[in-house]
Amino acid sequence: xxxxxxxxxxxxxxxxxxxxxxxxxxxxxxxxxxxxxxxxxxxxxxxxxxxxxxxxxxxxxxxxxxxxxxxxxxxxxxxxxxxxxxxxxxxxxxxxxxxxxxxxxxxxxxxxxxxxxxxxxxxxxxxxxxxxxxxxxxxxxxxxxxxxxxxxxxxxxxxxxxxxxxxxxxxxxxxxxxxxxxxxxxxxxxxxxxxxxxxxxxxxxxxxxxxxxxxxxxxxxxxxxxxxxxxxxxxxxxxxxxxxxxxxxxxxxxxxxxxxxxxxxxxxxxxxxxxxxxxxxxxxxxxxxxxxxxxxxxxxxxxxxxxxxxxxxxxxxxxxxxxxxxxxxxxxxxxxxxxxxxxxxxxxxxxxxxxxxxxxxxxxxxxxxxxxxxxxxxxxxxxxxxxxxxxxxxxxxxxxxxxxxxxxxxxxxxxxxxxxxxxxxxxxxxxxxxxxxxxxxxxxxxxxxxxxxxxxxxxxxxxxxxxxxxxxxxxxxxxxxxxxxxxxxxxxxxx
Amino acid sequence: xxxxxxxxxxxxxxxxxxxxxxxxxxxxxxxxxxxxxxxxxxxxxxxxxxxxxxxxxxxxxxxxxxxxxxxxxxxxxxxxxxxxxxxxxxxxxxxxxxxxxxxxxxxxxxxxxxxxxxxxxxxxxxxxxxxxxxxxxxxxxxxxxxxxxxxxxxxxxxxxxxxxxxxxxxxxxxxxxxxxxxxxxxxxxxxxxxxxxxxxxxxxxxxxxxxxxxxxxxxxxxxxxxxxxxxxxxxxxxxxxxxxxxxxxxxxxxxxxxxxxxxxxxxxxxxxxxxxxxxxxxxxxxxxxxxxxxxxxxxxxxxxxxxxxxxxxxxxxxxxxxxxxxxxxxxxxxxxxxxxxxxxxxxxxxxxxxxxxxxxxxxxxxxxxxxxxxxxxxxxxxxxxxxxxxxxxxxxxxxxxxxxxxxxxxxxxxxxxxxxxxxxxxxxxxxxxxxxxxxxxx
Numbered sequence: 001x002x003x004x005x006x007x008x009x010x011x012x013x014x015x016x017x018x019x020x021x022x023x024x025x026x027x028x029x030x031x032x033x034x035x036x037x038x039x040x041x042x043x044x045x046x047x048x049x050x051x052x053x054x055x056x057x058x059x060x061x062x063x064x065x066x067x068x069x070x071x072x073x074x075x076x077x078x079x080x081x082x083x084x085x086x087x088x089x090x091x092x093x094x095x096x097x098x099x100x101x102x103x104x105x106x107x108x109x110x111x112x113x114x115x116x117x118x119x120x121x122x123x124x125x126x127x128x129x130x131x132x133x134x135x136x137x138x139x140x141x142x143x144x145x146x147x148x149x150x151x152x153x154x155x156x157x158x159x160x161x162x163x164x165x166x167x168x169x170x171x172x173x174x175x176x177x178x179x180x181x182x183x184x185x186x187x188x189x190x191x192x193x194x195x196x197x198x199x200x201x202x203x204x205x206x207x208x209x210x211x212x213x214x215x216x217x218x219x220x221x222x223x224x225x226x227x228x229x230x231x232x233x234x235x236x237x238x239x240x241x242x243x244x245x246x247x248x249x250x251x252x253x254x255x256x257x258x259x260x261x262x263x264x265x266x267x268x269x270x271x272x273x274x275x276x277x278x279x280x281x282x283x284x285x286x287x288x289x290x291x292x293x294x295x296x297x298x299x300x301x302x303x304x305x306x307x308x309x310x311x312x313x314x315x316x317x318x319x320x321x322x323x324x325x326x327x328x329x330x331x332x333x334x335x336x337x338x339x340x341x342x343x344x345x346x347x348x349x350x351x352x353x354x355x356x357x358x359x360x361x362x363x364x365x366x367x368x369x370x371x372x373x374x375x376x377x378x379x380x381x382x383x384x385x386x387x388x389x390x391x392x393x394x395x396x397x398x399x400x401x402x403x404x405x406x407x408x409x410x411x412x413x414x415x416x417x418x419x420x421x422x423x424x425x426x427x428x429x430x431x432x433x434x435x436x437x438x439x440x441x442x443x444x445x446x447x448x449x450x451x452x453x454x455x456x457x458x459x460x461x462x463x464x465x466x467x468x469x470x471x472x473x474x475x476x477x478x479x480x481x482x483x484x485x486x487x488x489x490x491x492x493x494x495x
Numbered sequence: 496x497x498x499x500x501x502x503x504x505x506x507x508x509x510x511x512x513x514x515x516x517x518x519x520x521x522x523x524x525x526x527x528x529x530x531x532x533x534x535x536x537x538x539x540x541x542x543x544x545x546x547x548x549x550x551x552x553x554x555x556x557x558x559x560x561x562x563x564x565x566x567x568x569x570x571x572x573x574x575x576x577x578x579x580x581x582x583x584x585x586x587x588x589x590x591x592x593x594x595x596x597x598x599x600x601x602x603x604x605x606x607x608x609x610x611x612x613x614x615x616x617x618x619x620x621x622x623x624x625x626x627x628x629x630x631x632x633x634x635x636x637x638x639x640x641x642x643x644x645x646x647x648x649x650x651x652x653x654x655x656x657x658x659x660x661x662x663x664x665x666x667x668x669x670x671x672x673x674x675x676x677x678x679x680x681x682x683x684x685x686x687x688x689x690x691x692x693x694x695x696x697x698x699x700x701x702x703x704x705x706x707x708x709x710x711x712x713x714x715x716x717x718x719x720x721x722x723x724x725x726x727x728x729x730x731x732x733x734x735x736x737x738x739x740x741x742x743x744x745x746x747x748x749x750x751x752x753x754x755x756x757x758x759x760x761x762x763x764x765x766x767x768x769x770x771x772x773x774x775x776x777x778x779x780x781x782x783x784x785x786x787x788x789x790x791x792x793x794x795x796x797x798x799x800x801x802x803x804x805x806x807x808x809x810x811x812x813x814x815x816x817x818x819x820x821x822x823x824x825x826x827x828x829x830x831x832x833x834x835x836x837x838x839x840x841x842x843x844x845x846x847x848x849x850x851x852x853x854x855x856x857x858x859x860x861x862x863x864x865x866x867x868x869x870x871x872x873x874x875x876x877x878x879x880x881x882x883x884x885x886x887x888x889x890x891x892x893x894x895x896x897x898x899x900x901x902x903x904x905x906x907x908x909x910x911x912x913x914x915x916x917x918x919x920x921x922x923x924x925x926x927x928x929x930x931x932x933x934x935x936x937x
Contacts, residue, residue, distance in 0.1 A: 009879060072780035199828040203742060209734035210743070213755040213802075216795050220766060223773030282536045289533025306540050309547075311923065313856025315890045316551070316912050319897050323905055324550045356543045363540070387522055389529035410761070417763025419859035424897060444765050448862050451772065469769045473762065480761045 007166050011064065015177045019056040022181035026052030026188045033189040043195035048188045050198045055184035058201070060177035067169045075161045079154050097151065104147055104155035105162075107136040224473060227466035234460040235259060240467060246430035246441075248450065248461045259464045261471060263430040267440035271351045271426060272415035274436060278355025280408055283362025290363070291370045292392055303367075310360035314420040321353040321425030333437055341437040345427035348436045354421050358411045365410065369403035370396060402490035409483035413476045419444040443468050551912055557655040558910025561691040561706065562646040564618050564680065567639055568595035575629060575636045585622030592621055592642075596685070603683045609676045616669050617677060618644045645693075646686065648706040648903040650677055654688060657906065694910060699871045699892065705903030708896065710911050712871040716786050716886035717855060719875075723790025723882065724797055724854050729847050731794075732801035733836075739802070740809040741831050760799035767796050768860030776864060783865035784885035792864060793854040800853060804846025808839040813937045841933035848926040852919050858890040866891035867898075889915050 027049035034040040041048070079101060188194070232240070235257075243260020286306060290299050326344025329352075333341040341348075373396050381391040397404070427439025428449065450465040457463070515523070570578075570591060578587035593614055600607070621644050628642075629635055649669040652658035663671050680686040697709020735756075743749040771792035775781045781788050812835045820830035861867070871887035887895065889911065896908040 069779055072778075195826065199826060202828060203738075206734045206738035206742065209731045210738040210752050212731055212735065212798065213752055213759055216759060216770070216798075217755045219774050220762065220770045223770050224766075227773060282539050285533045285536030286540050289530070289537050293530055293533055294537075302537055302541065305544060306537070309540070309544055311852070311919065312547070313858065313890060313915065313919070315856065315858040315893055316547075316916070318858075319893065319908055319912060320547055320550065322897060323554065323909070356547075359540050359543070387526045389526045390522070392529070413761060417765065419763070419765045419862075420894070423859075423862075424894075444763065444859070447765055447769070448859070451769075451863050452865075452867060457777065466769065466773070469766055473766050476761065476763055477758065480758065 007170055008064075008068070011170050011173055014174055015057060015060050015064075018174075018177045018181055019053040022052035022056045022185060023049035026181075026185050029185060030188040030190065030192070030194070041190050042193050043198075047194035047198045048192070051192075051194045051201075052181050052184040052188065054198065054201050056177050056181035058205075059180045060173050063176050064169070064173045067165075067173065071162070071165045071169070075158060075165065078161055079158050082157060083154055084150050097154075100147070100151050101154045101158055104136070104151060105158045108155065108159060111136070220473065224466055224470045227463055228470045230458070231460060231463035231467045234463065240464070244432060246446070248464070257461055259460065261443070261468065263432050264441060264443045264446055264468070265471075266432050267347070267422075267426065267430065268416055268442040268444075270347050270436070270440060271354065271422060271442060272412055274347060274351025275354035275358055275415045276408070276412060278352060279358035279362050279411060282355075283359045283411075284366055284404070286359070287363040287366035287370060288392060291367050292388065292396075303364075306360050306363055308360075309356065310364070312357075314357070314418065317353050317357050318420035318424035321349050321421055325349050325353055326425060329437075340435070343427070343439060345425055345439045346437050347426060347440050350422050350426035351436070353425055354415055354418055357418070357421065358415060361411045361414060362407055365407035366400070366404050369400045369407065372403070373399045402487055406483040406487040409479050409486070413479035413483070416479070417444065417472060417476050419448065423448055443472050447472070551909060551916070554906065555909030555911075555913040557651075557657070558694055558906045558913075559691050560655075560688045561693070562651045562654050562686060563689045564644045564646055564686050565641065566592065566595055566599060566644070566685065567641045568592075568598070569639050570629060570636055572636055575633075578626070579630075585620065585626055587622070588625040589620060589622035592625055599685060600679070600683065605679050605683050607676055607679045609673075613670075613673045613676055616647065616673050617650055617680075618646055643689070645706055648704075648901075650686075651706060652903065653677060654681075655906070657902070694907070695914070698873060699887065699895070701870070702899055702901065705899075705901050705907055708904065708907050710889065710892060710907075710914055712874050713887040713889050713892035714914070715874055715881065716789075716866075716871065717888040717890075719786035719881045719886070720790040720793060720888055721851055721855060723787060724793050724851060725847070727790070727794040728797045728801050728850065729843075732798050732847070732850075733805055733843060735798070736802050736805035736809060737831060737836070740806045741835070742827070756799050756802055759795075760803065763859075764796060764857055765859040765863070767792050768863030770795070771860055771864045782883055782885065784869045784887075785883050786886055786888070787882040788864050789861055789866060789888060790882075792860045793857060796857065796860065797850040797854045800850040801843075801847055804849070805839070805843045808842025808846065809835060811842065811937070812838045838935065841929055841935075845926045845930045845934075848922050848929070852922040852926075855922070856890055856915060856919060858894055861888055861891045862894065867895050870895075889918075 027045045030041055030048035031038065031045055038045055076098065080098065083097060240259055240261055242262065243258060244262045245258040245260050246263045247258045249256040286302075290303055294302065322344065326346070326349045329346065329349055330341055330344050331337075333339075333348075335342075377395050377399060378391055381395045382388075386394065422442045422445045426441055426445060428441055428445070429439050430441045430446070431438065433440065447465045447468050450462055450468075568591070574591060578584055578591065581587045589611075593611055596614065621642070624644065625642065628640065647668065649658055649663075653663075653669075653674060658669070660671055660674055663669065663674070677686060693707065693709050695709065696711045697707065698712040699709065700707035739749065739752065743752075771788055775788045775791055776783055781791075816834050816838065817830050820834045821827070825833065865885075866887050869885050869887055871885075871892065875881040875884045875886060893908045893911040893915065896904040896911065
């Protein structure tokens with residue numbers, strides 16, 4: 001919202017005022033039509049007011065959101081149309097030129113907002129002899145390179161279109177709001193079935209809210225797929241999926257990047273495997289102890305304590321891996337003793353800490369599942385003379401197995417998608433090695449490093465992050481669906 | 496499993512109540528072992544927790560103290576005029592400061608030799624601070640002025656144990672011989688430890704000044720993000736839950752929504768960051784690093800949590816309430832909004848607070864929408880710009896500090912974690928109190 005933040009805020013404020021006025025007048029008109037006797041109305045008076053208020057808000061808000069989404073696309077395509085071909089000859093992409101255009105336009109807006117430039121002067125700055133880069137630099141907007149006159153022209157067009165768009169939007173949206181309120185106001189009379197209409201409207205809003213989950217999924221798929229396809233246009237898919245080398249070149253050299261996903265997959269799975277080695281035995285045995293052996297006093301203390309581990313943000317675990325566990329492991333396995341470990345960041349560091357993080361995940365899910373095994377099975381087993389541990393091993397665990405496998409798979413999907421611990425604790429080097437004390441890297445860590453650099457968004461080095469995201473999404477989704485499938489298919493049904 | 500058949504086959508061993516045979520002993524010791532495994536696993540989990548908190552506290556508490564140098568002196572009108580007339584004005588004030596420090600040391604009978612550079616290495620160049628103190632208000636000239644100057648981060652580290660005489664490598668920041676003066680000043684009470692308010696209220700500093708870094712601006716950034724999350728995810732989440740729990744017919748569309756919600760709850764958070772980057776920033780053109788965008792992304796992440804807990808509390812309201820409302824002539828919508836929803840409110844609020852606490856600590860999506868690498872040097876100027884101006888957030892700020900080269904920032908990162916955890920503990924405590932106080936069992 002380049003400088004458009006305030007208009008939107010005011011538009012929303014005015015719509016709100018219209019709806020409040022609509023509510024009061026609509027209610028009053030309905031009462032008036034019933035000669036002040038609320039008993040002669042079809043619905044309670046409040047519904048007549050709500051009807052007008054809904055008509056004032058909902059269509060206008062929908063129009064506002066659609067407009068806000070469409071305007072940048074429309075303006076961008078208009079500006080791109082007018083860009084002269086000479087700008088694109090120098091090997092720079094449309095994306096780069098457009099980001100220059102946008103920066104210049106934003107810079108001019110900032111200058112106007114700060115009072116360094118009058119509105120008219122900003123509109124005619126292209127024709128004057130001022131060096132725009134120096135000028136914008138002086139008010140704190142840094143530009144990477146000198147600005148060509150074509151870019152300034154495009155920036156002026158961009159500003160002009162955006163300004164026109166914002167003004168148009170304000171008036172159209174306000175008109176929709178007032179018209180909607182007027183329409184509903186006109187219908188406010190004693191015979192109007194206001195409650196039914198309002199309730200239908202409210203139901204529509206509820207359905208809309210519930211559908212946001214679907215919109216989000218579509219948004220994720222759209223964001224991932226669209227950019228992944230772009231990436232595969234620039235970089236062959238077979239080399240991405242089967243390449244054993246990960247060495248992206250830094251922007252500038254271009255074309256020399258090797259972007260094979262296998263070393264990243266290997267790092268991801270290796271770290272997750274170690275995490276599961278830590279989390280599954282500890283989590284499972286804790287769950288067994290808590291649900292079968294522990295007195296209710298121990299349980300009421302220990303269970304929340306273990307679950308605290310699940311509430312700690314992952315950044316804390318990441319820092320713990322980087323600054324505490326890493327140095328500790330180096331002092332145990334490093335140069336001075338066994339010389340297995342070169343630095344603090346390693347598969348082992350990240351895996352151990354991730355395992356700690358997943359303990360409560362495994363333990364509370366398994367706890368629920370073990371508790372769901374009916375008491376009759378336990379008593380039957382004791383009746384046959386089995387000890388408690390025999391009952392657990394031979395009766396309860398087999399009965400709870402599908403659920404426990406599901407829980408473990410869910411924990412594994414968590415481990416694969418975990419970001420902060422591996423970004424801080426696993427290192428940055430992508431390699432295919434068996435040594436758990438080597439630094440390796442994962443899909444999530446590389447998504448972060450490819451998208452937080454200064455790389456141009458249309459370069460394969462940045463776009464590869466979306467292909468990695470797609471891989472990650474498919475992996476975790478597959479694991480989750482598989483976990484649910486196992487739970488459903490093999491669940492024992494007890495009554 | 497031959498062993499098992501033996502257990503169940505009582506004829507294979509004869510057990511006497513007075514004396515256990517070998518097989519029973521084996522079974523009993525297996526029982527004991529199994530029990531011990533469980534106990535060990537549980538204690539390992541708890542030990543990890545204790546270890547984690549101990550290392551957070553041990554490394555993070557020093558961030559809340561700082562080393563200050565206290566000096567009191569009078570600048571006479573003469574000295575003021577003389578200093579102002581010089582070319583290098585701040586240097587003149589620096590000399591006044593050194594002279595004052597000397598006088599202070601003499602007064603306390605401390606004899607130590609040092610050069611001016613040592614002072615610079617300990618407190619930096621305080622000349623500018625001192626000059627602006629007097630030029631701001633010339634009436635301060637001639638009166639006793641007390642200065643509390645922040646010592647350099649290495650000196651700070653010396654008192655925290657991060658820097659020791661043995662580990663210190665002479666550099667332009669601090670030399671081992673300087674520590675003699677530091678010890679002397681400490682012994683005479685001129686250097687002391689003080690609470691570091693700047694860490695809580697201040698803003699982020701440059702990469703070479705860990706001593707001046709503060710978390711304040713990013714707390715505000717987090718606050719604005721949480722406002723967005725609260726005002727979007729609570730109404731949307733409640734509305735979605737009401738529809739799914741009370742109105743939705745059993746059909747494909749409803750199933751589809753349910754599948755989507757449970758899948759979104761399991762999507763890795765970094766994928767939401769990609770969504771935010773591609774849709775909110777690239778496609779919709781919202782500003783980078785803005786709390787508004789962070790809030791939108793975290794809203795989408797928290798929605799499944801809130802929907803799941805809200806549905807649970809709606810489902811816990813007994814059907815008799817709905818039937819009674821319908822029986823006295825309320826519409827379905829009225830029964831839900833007038834009766835079921837108010838009764839479910841404590842549970843909904845508890846779930847919302849827990850969802851907010853999760854969102855507050857979430858870091859990965861914030862990395863992708865540009866909250867890292869942005870140095871939050873300023874507070875936002877107003878309420879609206881709090882949403883749209885680039886800012887950092889608490890976890891993003893902690894990550895930024897953790898990835899800087901100067902180890903002085905590690906201490907700040909741990910300190911930031913203590914503040915973050917305090918916020919989370921408070922939110923969870925409120926949620927627990929709400930639940931205990933208002934939850935109804937039917």
